[in-house]
Amino acid sequence: MGFFEDLGARIEAADTVVSVGLDPDTDRLPDDVQDADLPRWAFNRRVIDATHEHAAVFKPNAAFYEDSDGWRALRETVAYAHGKGVPVLLDAKRADIGNTARQYAEILDYVDAITVNPYLGEDALQPFLARDDAGVFVLCRTSNPGGMDFQHLELAAYDRRLYEHVAERAAGWDDEYGNVGLVVGATAPDELEAIRERVPQLPFLVPGAAHRAGRRGR
Incomplete structure (x- = not known):
C-alpha cells in the first residue's frame, strides 16, 4: 500500500486525524533528558509513549535534527514511531x-x-x-x-x-x-x-x- 492508504487505515483504527509534532528544541528540553546519550531522542520517546494512541501521524521537523546527533535521534525516533504502528511525515x-x-x-x-x-x-x-x-x-x-x-x-x-x-x-x-x-x-x-x-x-x-x-x- 501507499502512504495515504496506510494513513487512512491508521485514522480509522485510532479514530483520530491528529498530527503530533516532534520538534525538540535543545535549549528547552527538560533537565532529566539533558544527560541522555541523545537528548532529543529521549524526549521524543517520551512524547511518542504519551501520544501514540491518539496520533494519526508523527511529524518531526527536519530543522531540529540537522547535525550528527540529530540525525541519529531522528532515525531512532522514526523506528520507534513505526514500532508503535504510526507513520512518520x-x-x-x-x-x-x-x-x-x-x-x-x-x-x-x-x-x-x-x-x-x-x-x-x-x-x-x-x-x-x-x-x-x-x-x-x-x-x-x-x-x-x-x-x-x-x-x-x-x-x-x-x-x-x-x-x-x-x-x-x-x-x-x-x-x-x-x-x-x-x-x-x-x-x-x-x-x-x-x-x-x-x-x-x-x-x-x-x-x-x-x-x-x-x-x-x-
Whole structure:
C-alpha cells in the first residue's frame, strides 16, 4: 500500500486525524533528558509513549535534527514511531534541481511522507512524486503571516491567486502520481475552505489547528 492508504487505515483504527509534532528544541528540553546519550531522542520517546494512541501521524521537523546527533535521534525516533504502528511525515519543505533533489528524496527510504516547496516547479519535485510508496505534501497556503507576501498574488493569466494555482497544479500531480496532499494553514480558514472546494480530493495537512482551537477556547 501507499502512504495515504496506510494513513487512512491508521485514522480509522485510532479514530483520530491528529498530527503530533516532534520538534525538540535543545535549549528547552527538560533537565532529566539533558544527560541522555541523545537528548532529543529521549524526549521524543517520551512524547511518542504519551501520544501514540491518539496520533494519526508523527511529524518531526527536519530543522531540529540537522547535525550528527540529530540525525541519529531522528532515525531512532522514526523506528520507534513505526514500532508503535504510526507513520512518520518529515516536515522538511524540500525541493531542488537534478541530483540534489534526488538526494533529498532518499530520506523517503526511512520516513513515510515529506513536505515539499513547489516554487521550483514540477521537475524539482519529480524525485519525490515518483515515490509511489510515499506521501508528498505541497506547501500551498501556509500559516505564517509572511505567507501573504507571495501566496496571495493575483495571477492575471490564470484569474486566480498563486496559492489557488498551486492547489490546481498539485491536483494535477496527484492525478498522475496518486500520492499528493497539500499544506494549508488553519490560520487562514476562509482560504482553507476555498481550497477544499477547489480540490476536494486532496488530503490536507493543517498546521495551526490546535493553536486556533486554543484561541477559540479562550
